[in-house]
Amino acid sequence: MSKVRVTFNEELCKGCELCKNACPKGIIEMAGYINAMGYHPAKLVNPQECVGCGFCALMCPDLVIKIEKEEIK
Amino acid sequence: MSKVRVTFNEELCKGCELCKNACPKGIIEMAGYINAMGYHPAKLVNPQECVGCGFCALMCPDLVIKIEKEEIK
Amino acid sequence: MSKVLMKGNEVIGEAAIKAGCRYFFGYPITPQSELPEYLSRRLPEIGGVYLQAESEVAAINMVYGAAATGVRVMTSSSSPGISLKQEGISYIAGSELPCIIVNIMRGGPGLGGIQPSQSDYFQATRGGGHGDYYLIVLAPASVQEIADLVKKGFDLAEKYRNPVMILGDGMLGQMMEPVDFGVETSGDSFDKSWATTGKNGRKKSNIVNSLYLKPEELEVHNRELEKKYLEIKSKETMAESYLTKDAEIVVAAYGMTARIAKSAVDMAREEGIRAGVFRPITLWPYPEKELNAATVSAKGVLTVEMSLGQMVEDVKLSLNGRLPVEFYGRVGGMVPTARAIFEEIKRMSEKFGGVK
Amino acid sequence: MSKVLMKGNEVIGEAAIKAGCRYFFGYPITPQSELPEYLSRRLPEIGGVYLQAESEVAAINMVYGAAATGVRVMTSSSSPGISLKQEGISYIAGSELPCIIVNIMRGGPGLGGIQPSQSDYFQATRGGGHGDYYLIVLAPASVQEIADLVKKGFDLAEKYRNPVMILGDGMLGQMMEPVDFGVETSGDSFDKSWATTGKNGRKKSNIVNSLYLKPEELEVHNRELEKKYLEIKSKETMAESYLTKDAEIVVAAYGMTARIAKSAVDMAREEGIRAGVFRPITLWPYPEKELNAATVSAKGVLTVEMSLGQMVEDVKLSLNGRLPVEFYGRVGGMVPTARAIFEEIKRMSEKFGGVK
Amino acid sequence: MAVVFDRPKSLTDAKFHYCPGCHHGIIHRLVAEVLDELGLQDRTVGIAPVGCAVFAYDYFDVDCIEAAHGRAPAVATGVKRTRPDTIVFSYQGDGDLASIGMAEIVHAAARSENITVIFVNNAIYGMTGGQMAPTTLIGQKTTTSPLGRKSELTGYPIKVCELLATLPGATYLARTSVHDPKNVRQTKEAIKKAFQLQVEGKGFSLVEVLSACPTNWHMKPVQALDFIKNDMMNYFPLGQFKSPEEAK
Amino acid sequence: MAVVFDRPKSLTDAKFHYCPGCHHGIIHRLVAEVLDELGLQDRTVGIAPVGCAVFAYDYFDVDCIEAAHGRAPAVATGVKRTRPDTIVFSYQGDGDLASIGMAEIVHAAARSENITVIFVNNAIYGMTGGQMAPTTLIGQKTTTSPLGRKSELTGYPIKVCELLATLPGATYLARTSVHDPKNVRQTKEAIKKAFQLQVEGKGFSLVEVLSACPTNWHMKPVQALDFIKNDMMNYFPLGQFKSPEEAK
Amino acid sequence: MLKQIMIAGFGGQGIMSMGQLMVYSGMIEGKEVAWIPSYGPEMRGGTANCSVSISDDPISSPHVTEPDILIAMNNPSLDKFEMSVKNGGVIFINSSLIDRKIKRKDVKVYYISANDKATELGDVRVANMVMLGALLKIDKLVKIDSIMESLKKVLSKSKHHLLPLNAQALEIGAREIGNN
Amino acid sequence: MLKQIMIAGFGGQGIMSMGQLMVYSGMIEGKEVAWIPSYGPEMRGGTANCSVSISDDPISSPHVTEPDILIAMNNPSLDKFEMSVKNGGVIFINSSLIDRKIKRKDVKVYYISANDKATELGDVRVANMVMLGALLKIDKLVKIDSIMESLKKVLSKSKHHLLPLNAQALEIGAREIGNN
Ligand SMILES: Cc1ncc(C[n+]2csc(CCOP(=O)(O)OP(=O)(O)O)c2C)c(N)n1
Ligand SMILES: Cc1ncc(C[n+]2csc(CCOP(=O)(O)OP(=O)(O)O)c2C)c(N)n1
Ligand code: SF4
Ligand code: SF4
Ligand code: SF4
Ligand code: SF4
Ligand code: SF4
Ligand code: SF4
Ligand SMILES: [Mg+2]
C-alpha cells in the first residue's frame, strides 16, 4: 500500500458528512468545534488506516479534501 | 348500384383538381369558364357513370361537393 | 371579519379568493413565491385550481384561456417574468378580457436582484407589450390596501373587460400587517355573455380574438378601446393626499415609497416646513386632476421612486410646466430613507419655499 | 457605390452586412420577413450565419450569446415578436451588450393586423422590459436613411455597449427606393476586450452578467448605466427640421408619418400657412433641445402618429407646457393622409396662428 | 334522395380563404364532422392558432379563442381547467406547435391535459410565405433555406408524435395523412378517437396530419399529394404512436 | 508526496455558496476536472443558468455568460455559431431546462448544436425555495405541491434524456448520478465523453446528473443520497440514451 | 415635378412588377423614385396595389392617396380608387376586365383592352405591359428605353427571350391610345 | 407613540419569529403593527433581520432605518446596525455570541448571554425568547401575556408542550436585565 496523506481544509467544510458516509474505513468524524461558517468540520481520526481510496474527496461537494501519495519509484 | 347525385357548388370551387384526381371513374373535368373567384370549376362529365364512392367529396378541401343517394327501401 | 396578521403576498392570494377568484396560473419567482405557494394550499381546499405553468409565457396564456371562459383568474410574477408575459398581456388587452396580473417588482434590468424596486413603472403604465393598450394599474401601499385593491381590481377588470395590474415592490409583498378582508364577493353580477364556454344552445358562437386583418376594422376596434380608456381615465382615478392642503413642497410617491415619504413629511412638519405627500393609487389612469388639486399651494414637487425616474414623467405631464418637478430615487433594491427624503424636502423648501 | 433600388427590409439586411454584421438570428413574421429571407441568402455567401430560431425568445437570447462574443449581430421582428423579446432585451441592456434589434411595427394590440403602425413607441422608448434601461431608438424615414442608420446603429451600439433599436413601420419595410450603401465598415475599431471568447491566456475570465444580488452593488451598476444614458442623451440626439424656422404650426412626426407630414406642410405653405415639420431621428434619446429650437416661432405643435398618441408625451415633456400640443393619429394599419394632416394644420393655425 | 355528404353543421357558411388544394380545408371538415357525429358542437371550445388557420374561429361554428402564436395548448389548458365540462381542441400548424410552441405542447402532454390537438404538419410556414419549419424535410427549399434545408446547419426535422410518445401523459398520438380518400377516412377516425378519449376524460390526445401547402411548396395541388406520399411519409411514418390501451 | 486530488484549475478560489451536502459542488468539480484534463479551459465559454448554480460564473475559471432562466441553450447557440472554435457548455437545473427552457433545449438538440449541456436534475426548484419541478416525483412534497405531487393534476415527471433521444440531432445523452463514489466517477466519464465529442465536432451532448437538494428535500445530506438511489433512480434510470456509435 | 401613380388589380396581374419597372426606369434616368406595395387583407389571392412616385426633386411623401394617374386592372380596383384620383388626373382602364365607364368628368380616361391585346400577342401575362405602353404614350414619365433596360436587369438571363414580346406589348399599348 | 425595533442575527436564530410574535401581540392589544423581513443577499444561510413597528396611531413608514431598539444576536448584526439606532435608543446584545462592547455613548445597552441561558434551559433555540424577555422588561411594548397568547396561535398544537419552556425563557431574559 502506498503512503497517503489526506488533508481537510476545515474552513471550507460545511459538515455535510458525505465524506464520512463514503469512507470505507470509517475514519472520518465530525469535530466537536465549529468553524467560522458555524459548521462542525470533518476530520480524520485514524489517518494510518486510510487506504487512499479517495472516496471522501470524490464525494465532498466543497473541495475541502486534498489527497497526496508517496510516489512509488 | 344505388342511384347517386353528385352536385358541385361551383362558386366555392377553386379548381384544385383534387376531386378530379381522386375520381376512380375519371368523370370529373374542369370547366372552360371561370367562376367569380377566377377559377375553372370542376364538374361531372358523365354523371351516369358515377359509382357514388364519394372520393371526390372526401378530397375536396372547399366543400364544393354534395352527394345524395336514392334511399334503398 | 376580524383582523388577521399576514404577509402582503399571501394577502393578494386570500383577497383574490375572497373576491371569488378560484383560478391561478403562475411560475415561481422571488420575491413573490409566497403567493403561488399560498394558493397551491388554499385553492384546492375550496375547489379551485392552482396550476404551476411551465413558464411565465404559458402562465399568461393559460390566464388568457381561463379569462375567456368568464371566470375570475389571476397570475403573478416579478419583473423578468412580467417581461415574458408582455405578448400575452397585449393579447388579453386586445381581446378585452378581464384578469389580474400581479407584479411584485425587484431590481433590474436583466436578472438584476431580488430586493424591492419600482423600476417597472413604465412597463406597467405604458404597455410593455405592443400596440395601443393600457392596463389599469393599482399600487397598494399597505397590506390592508392590497386586500381592498385586489377586490376592487377584479371588479374594475370585469366592468371594463380590461386586465388589471397590481403593482407592488418586494417589501410590500414580504411585509406583515393586520388585514381585514371584509365581505366576500364574486363577479356574478357582471355580464359574461361574451364568454367562450361552448355554445350551449346559443345561436352565434362566441369568439375571443384580437385579429382584424382589415385596417378599417382594426381601427374601429382601436377606437373602441380608446373610448374605453378615456372613460376609465375620467372615472377611475384614485389617489391619497397627505397634508397637502397648505403644502409648499409636495412629495409624489406611490406604494411603500409613499409611506416612507409620509415619515419624511412628518419630520419636515416638525421643523416647520409645510410639506405633504401625494400618493397615486391608480398609476394608470394617472390621477392628474388629483395631483393638480393637491399642489394648489405648492411651490415645487419632489418625485420619489425606487427607480431612476419613471413616474416623474407622469407628474410632469400632469403639471404641464406649472411647477418645478424634481426627482429623488434609489435603485437596485436600495430603499430611500425617510431622512434622505426629508433632506430633499428641506433643500427644495429652501430653493422654492416662501418665507416661513 | 452607385444607387440600387431595394426594399426597406432588404436594405436593413444589406446595410448590416456593409457594417460588418455577419450574424442574424430571427423568427419569421409579417411585415419584415423579407429581411430574414434576404439574409438567409446573403449571409452564407459571405461566410456569415443566418439562423432561424425556434422563437423570438430564443432569437433574442441567441443574439445575447453572440453579442457577448463581441461580434456584430442583429435580430428583427414585428410587434408581437418584439413583445416576446422583452426579457432578453432587458438582459442585453443590463449586461451592456451591443446589438441591433429591428422592429417593423404592425397594428396591435394582440394579434392585431399586418398593416403599418407606430404603436410600439412606448415599448421602444420606455423599455417594454423590466428595470431601468433605455434602448437607443433610431427611426428612419426613407430607404436611404435605413442604410445610414443601420450602420450608425452598430457604431452607437458598440460605442456605448447598448442595444440599439431600429424602429420602422411596415410601409417603410416594404417600400422600394434607391439607396447608396457607401463604404463598408466593421466594428474592429471598438474595444472588445470584455468579450467572452475563451480566456486564451487572459488572466481573469470575462463575465457577461446582469445579476448583482447585493443591492449596494446593483445600485452602483444602475448608476453607471444612468451615467451612460445621460451621456447618450447629451450627445446623440438627431432630428430633422423642415421649414420650421418661421413656422407657426410645427408638426412633430417620425418615420414615414413625417414624410406625409411634409407633404401636408407643402400644402399648407401653398395656402400661406406657415407650417413646418419636426422629425426626431432618435426617439430615445428624444431630441428635446432640437424640438425646442424648431418651435421658437411656433404657436402650437401638432403631433401626428400612427397610434393613439404615444410620442406626443415626449413632445409635451420636451416643451414642458411652453406651447399647446395637439394630436392627430390613425391606427390599426390606417395611414394618415397628407390632406387630413393639412386640415389639422389649418384648424390649428386658425386657432393659434397670428394674422396672416 | 338522401344527402349522404354535405357541409357538416359544426362549420359556418364562411368560405375558406385557403389556397386552391390546401389541405386545411379537408382537415377542418373532418374535425367538424367528428364534432357533429359525437354531438359535441354545443359544448366545444376551439383554439385557433397563428398560421394559415388563424381564421379557424370564423369557420368552426363553435365558441373559439384565437391564441398567440404557439400558445394554443396553454390557452386550451386555461379553458379546460376552468370549464372541465367543455370539449377543448386546439388546431395548430407545424411552425406554431413544433417551433415556437414546443414547450407548451410538451408540457400540455406531460400534464395530460384532457384536450385534443389537431396538428397540421405541412412542413412549412404557410401564412408568412414559406419559411422553413422544424418539420421541413432535408433538401426542401423554402424562403429561408433557399438552397434546401441542410442537416449540418439546422438538424433534422422533428418528429412530434415520437417525441411526445416519451411522455406518460400523452394518451393518444397518431400521425395520419389526407393525400387520398382512404387516408382521409383514417384521419377522420383518428380525430374521432381523439375526441372520444377526451369525452371519456382520458387525457391528452393529438392527431398529426400530414398536409399539403401547394402554394409554398410551389407545386400543383395534385403534385403536392405525391410529395406527401413519397417524401413526407418516408420521413414521417403514419401510425398510432400511443393509445390508451397501452398508456401509463 | 504527489498531489493526487485537489482543486482543479478550471475552478476559481471562490467558496461555493451552496448548502451543506448540495451536489452542485460535486458536479462543478467534475466539469472543471474534465476541462483541465482535456486542456480546454482557455477556449471554453460557460453558460450559467438561473437557479442555485446562478453564480457558476464565479466558480468556473473560464469565460462565462449568465443566461436568462431557461435560455442557456439559445445563448450557447449564439456563442457557438459565432465562435465555432470555442468549447461551449451550459449548466442548467431541472426547472431551468425542463420547464421554462423546454423549447430551447429541444431545438438546440434538434439542430445538433455542437455544445455540451450539464443538466442537474434535483427534482425541485432549489433557488426559489423548493417549488415543484417538471421532474418532481409523484408523491414528492414541495412548496407548491404541499400534499405531494399528484399525477392527475400535473402529470408524470419528464424524462429529459428519453425525450431528447427521439431527435437525430442529439448525439450523446446520458443520465448519471453522484450519490456514491462509483457513480461520481461514472458521471465524470460521461461529462468527459460529452466534451470530447464537442471537441470532435460531433454535435449536441447532454449529461443529466441526478443530484440532491437536501435543503428543499428537507433531508440530511446523507439521507438525500438514499432518496436518489431508491426513489429518483427508480423513475429515472441511469444509462446512456444516445451515443455517437448509434446516432443518425 | 412629382408624379404619383396608383396601379391596382388582382394578385397575379403583374401589378407589382409594373410599378417596379417604372421606378427602376426613373432611377436610371436620375430621378427621385419610390414604390410602395399594398396587399389586400386577404392572405391568398385577392387584390393588390402599388403606388409609384417619380419626381425631379426629393419626394416628401411616397404614400400615394391622391394619384395623378390610376391604372385600374380590374373592377374592384376601379371602384376603390376612382374617386381618389386628382382633379385633372388620368385613369387607364383595363377594359378587357372592367365592364363599366367611369363616373367622374374631371379626369381624362383611356380604355385599353389589355388582356385581349396581350392574349392576341400570345401571353395574357403581358397585359400589364400593354397598359404601361399606353400610359407612357400619354405621360412621358420615363422613356421606353429605360423600361427595356430595366426589364433586362429585372428578368433573369433565362427569360431574356421574352424581351421582344414585352417590347411589342408596350408598343401595342401605345397604339391603343389612338383608339380612345 | 411609534416604536420601531430592528432584530438582526444569523438565519436560524429565530429572528423572524421573534419579530412576528411582537407584532402579533401588538395586534392582539389593538395596536397598529407592521413587520418587514430582510434576508441577506446570500441565498443560503447568512444573515437576516426584520423590523417591527408598533404604534398607537397609523404607521406612516414601517421601513425601519433608525430604530428605537436594536436586538443584535450576532457580531455582524451589531456592526451593521449599531450606528443606526436613534439617539437615546436601546441596544440589546446577545453577549453569548458578541464579544465586544458597543462604541456609542448616547444609547442604553443591555448585554444578555441569551445563548448560554437558553442552553441552560435545555434548548438553545429559545435564545430569542430570552432576548425578548429582556426587552419587554425594559420597554412594555406589549404584554408578556400577549406574547404567550400569540405563541399559542403561532405554534401548531403538537408543539404546545414547548409553551412552558418559552415562558421560562422570557422570564429568565427579564431577570437578566438585573445583571446589567
Ligand atoms: C409571436 C409571433 N411570431 C411570429 C408570427 C408570425 N407568424 C404567423 S403564422 C407563422 C407561422 C405559420 O406556420 P405554421 O404554424 O406551420 O402554420 P401554416 O401557416 O403552415 O398552416 C408565423 C411565424 C406571429 N404572428 N407571432
Ligand atoms: C423568467 C424567470 N422566471 C423565474 C425566475 C425565478 N427562478 C429563479 S431560479 C428558478 C428555478 C430554479 O430551479 P432549477 O432550475 O431546478 O435549479 P436549482 O436551483 O434546483 O439548481 C426560478 C423559477 C427567474 N429568475 N426568471
Ligand atoms: S481516502 Fe478513502 S480511506 Fe482515506 S479517508 Fe478518504 S475515504 Fe477514507
Ligand atoms: S464532504 Fe466535504 S464539506 Fe462535507 S463534511 Fe466532508 S469535508 Fe466537509
Ligand atoms: S362519387 Fe366517386 S365516382 Fe362519383 S364523381 Fe365522385 S369520385 Fe367520381
Ligand atoms: S376538389 Fe373541390 S375545389 Fe378542388 S376542383 Fe374539385 S370541387 Fe373544386
Ligand atoms: S399558404 Fe399553404 S397552408 Fe396556407 S392556405 Fe395556402 S396552401 Fe394552405
Ligand atoms: S437549495 Fe438545494 S440545490 Fe440549492 S444550494 Fe441548497 S441544496 Fe443545493
Ligand atoms: Mg405549417
Ligand SMILES: [Mg+2]
Ligand atoms: Mg432543480
